[in-house]
Amino acid sequence: MSEVLRKEVVYLITAIVVITMIADYFFGIKQLNDAASMVRTWAVVISAMALALGAVNLMRAHGNIVRKRVPGRWIYSGVLIFIFALTTLLGLLNINNPSTNPLYKWLFDYPYTSLGQTLYAITGFYIASAAYRAFRARNIDAALLLLAGIFVLLKNAPIGEVIWVQLPVIGGWFNDIGQVPAMRTFLITAAFGLLAYGFRTLLGKERGFYGEVATA
Amino acid sequence: MSQGIWNRLQMIDRRIIYWVLFIILMIPFIRPLGLPVSITDQTRDLYNGIRSVKEGEVVVINISSGVSAWAECLPSLVASVKVLNQQKAKIIFWTSFVDGQLTYEAIVSKVPSFKERVYGTDYVYLGYYAGAETGVAQLAKDIRSVFTADYKGTPINQLPIMQNVNKAEDVKLVLSSDTGDVCDYYIRQWRVPYGVPVAEIGIAMIYSSYQPHYKAGILFGLSNGSRGGAELEKLVGELGDATTTMDAINSSHLLVIFCIVLANLGYLATRGKK
Numbered sequence: 001m002s003e004v005l006r007k008e009v010v011y012l013i014t015a016i017v018v019i020t021m022i023a024d025y026f027f028g029i030k031q032l033n034d035a036a037s038m039v040r041t042w043a044v045v046i047s048a049m050a051l052a053l054g055a056v057n058l059m060r061a062h063g064n065i066v067r068k069r070v071p072g073r074w075i076y077s078g079v080l081i082f083i084f085a086l087t088t089l090l091g092l093l094n095i096n097n098p099s100t101n102p103l104y105k106w107l108f109d110y111p112y113t114s115l116g117q118t119l120y121a122i123t124g125f126y127i128a129s130a131a132y133r134a135f136r137a138r139n140i141d142a143a144l145l146l147l148a149g150i151f152v153l154l155k156n157a158p159i160g161e162v163i164w165v166q167l168p169v170i171g172g173w174f175n176d177i178g179q180v181p182a183m184r185t186f187l188i189t190a191a192f193g194l195l196a197y198g199f200r201t202l203l204g205k206e207r208g209f210y211g212e213v214a215t216a
Numbered sequence: 217m218s219q220g221i222w223n224r225l226q227m228i229d230r231r232i233i234y235w236v237l238f239i240i241l242m243i244p245f246i247r248p249l250g251l252p253v254s255i256t257d258q259t260r261d262l263y264n265g266i267r268s269v270k271e272g273e274v275v276v277i278n279i280s281s282g283v284s285a286w287a288e289c290l291p292s293l294v295a296s297v298k299v300l301n302q303q304k305a306k307i308i309f310w311t312s313f314v315d316g317q318l319t320y321e322a323i324v325s326k327v328p329s330f331k332e333r334v335y336g337t338d339y340v341y342l343g344y345y346a347g348a349e350t351g352v353a354q355l356a357k358d359i360r361s362v363f364t365a366d367y368k369g370t371p372i373n374q375l376p377i378m379q380n381v382n383k384a385e386d387v388k389l390v391l392s393s394d395t396g397d398v399c400d401y402y403i404r405q406w407r408v409p410y411g412v413p414v415a416e417i418g419i420a421m422i423y424s425s426y427q428p429h430y431k432a433g434i435l436f437g438l439s440n441g442s443r444g445g446a447e448l449e450k451l452v453g454e455l456g457d458a459t460t461t462m463d464a465i466n467s468s469h470l471l472v473i474f475c476i477v478l479a480n481l482g483y484l485a486t487r488g489k490k
Contacts, residue, residue, distance in 0.1 A: 025409070033357075040354040041361045044347035051346065096369045099317060108318055113283045116315070120284035124468065128237050129230040132475035136483050146480070150473055156420065156443055157469040158251040158462055168254070175427065184428040 011204045018202050059084065148174045225482030233475060240471050244463030253462055258430055259447040262415050262437025265389065266296055271304040273388040274381050279311040279319045280398035281419070288419040289393045290319065291445030291458030294326045296391055296417065298452055301329040305388070306377050307339040310363070312351065312398055316344060317367060319393075326456075336366070337376045343367040352401040356384035356410060384410040389436070393417040399426060403434055417444070 017039060023029075024036030062077035070077075090104040098104050137143035154160030155171020200206035269275055277297070281289040300307055309320045320341045324330050333339055342363040345351045355362050359382050365371050372378050380386060384406050392399040392414060399416045406412040413436045416426045420441030430438045439448060442465060445458030 037354065037357050037361065040347075040350050040357070043350040044345065044354055044362055047346035047348065047351065097367065099367075108315065112315065113318060116282060116284040117286060120287070125234050125237055128468065128472050128475065129233045131472050132228070132233060132479050133230075135476045135479070137480050138483075146476065150476070153469045153473060156440070157466045158253045158446075159249075159466040159470060161254060162251055175424070176431070179424055180428050180431055183424055184432075187428060 015202055015204075018198065055084075148178065222482040222485040226479050226486070228475075228478075237468060237471055240467040241464050244460075244467055248460070249463045249466060251462065251466060253443070253446045253450055253459070255447050255451060256440070256444075258427075258438035258440065259444050260451070261430075262296075262417075262439055262444075263299070263448060263451045265413060265415060265436040266299045266391075267303065269300060269303045269305045269388055272306060273303075274306045274308060274377075274386060275300055276387050276390045277307060277309045278390060278392040278398065278402065279309060279316040280313055281319065281393045281395045282313050282315045283318050285393075285395045285419050286319070286322065287457075287461060288441040288445070289395070289417055290322060290326075291442065291456055291461075292417040292439040292448050293319070293323050293391075293393055294456065295445065295448035295452045295454070295458075297323055297327050298329065298454065301327060301333060304338075306337075308377065308381070308387075309339070309341040310355075311344050312346075312348065314344065317341070336370065340375055340377050341367050342372070348398075349401040349405065352398075353405040356405050356412075358382060384412050387412055389413040389415070391415050391417055394422060395419050396422070397425070399435075403429060407434055415439075 020032065020036050020039060024033055059081065062080050065077040066074045066081065068074070087104070087107060090101050090107070091098040094101040094104065099108075135142075135146050135149065137146050151167065151171040151174050153171075154163065155168040155175065160167040160171065197206055266275075277293070279293075297307065309323075311317065311320070313319075330339070342359075343366065345355065345362050347354070347362075351362060359378075360372055363372055366375060387406075390402050390406055390412055392402050394416060395418070399414065399418065402412075402414045407414045414434070415437035416422075416429075416435055417439040418426065418441070420443065423438070423440040426435060426438055429435045439445065442458045442461040445456075446462045449456045449459050
């Protein structure tokens, strides 16, 4: 199959899928709805398969690091591969319901849960340090941002209300009057952008996801 | 000399900040402050929405937050499920996170009323779905095309709770617990086309993103991280983990503000001299 034909087939399939999905949303035609439902089920299955592909890719990437003994990295990659292999093996031993395997469950309940929560908690320390270093009133805009941030912080923490009962009201004003319209504008603009992107894709002008540069 | 002090105020070693924060976070555990938490409209509406569920009505709880977000999302989920159990609602859990089962198990272990409820009849955990928004759209149309069995492998048609449930219209409301944008999928694929009420139980960071949806009436309620959890615990009348966390929130927020003020005093004092 020639390169041109191969591309045209991809564009055609994309256009058919896009039209089917849009039509399914707006029209209650049984055959059309069934076809769209089938395509969505395929997408769910393909997404699940992508997880397996991701796992294979992960092993390849880290396998290469271990094989080349990349300084400072290969030990961590080795640990990753070992844990991956162990978890997979334990899961496969009770393939119908891996959580019935006590060791498999232990891996999730203790190391995984503790590490996951620790990583997230550490960000609090980084944020505290980053706020100290970055939030400087270098100009009027930065000063306003700083002020709004402090009021919103005091609105979120109950101690703000204890310090002064109006603090949460001011913080709420920044949130509701300052932030909501800005966020709403951003969301609506992004939605229009997405719509335009969809049309461009439908017309074959947006080819980024084919691995090509978009045309004007 | 004085300029040296002002300069030093701007350059406190981050390790000192880490230690001070660590100590400040520990103090409330030794001596709790227990400051009162006022209830926001977003949380009250969430609570009232859950409270309006009648006996036997089906509620979907989408778990799209991992164990790392337990501190922020789990208390709200636990408090919401306590109310749903009081209302004798039927609860379907599912997840788009690979560790969603841990969150489901944590909820069940923290809500004592599950002992009086029957798995498969009153509540069920269907497991993981892939496909992001496409998966959510398909769940709205045909749950059985995404889930054929629950997480234990019991076929979905053998679960009494699923007898008359297969699409969005069969569900009274959706609670989505997020660390990202999964609630958007439920807004677009469940709330807008089918009118299913959706509420968000998220981390504080995404609270701002969902506030426009709440203000526009698209979300019927919104829980703001641990603060939302503490408010829900107060509304439910059973104080829990989020209420304890509020003390840490108080002390850490005050420290951050103090550090910012300190650094800015140093900056303003040295600005013209550099």
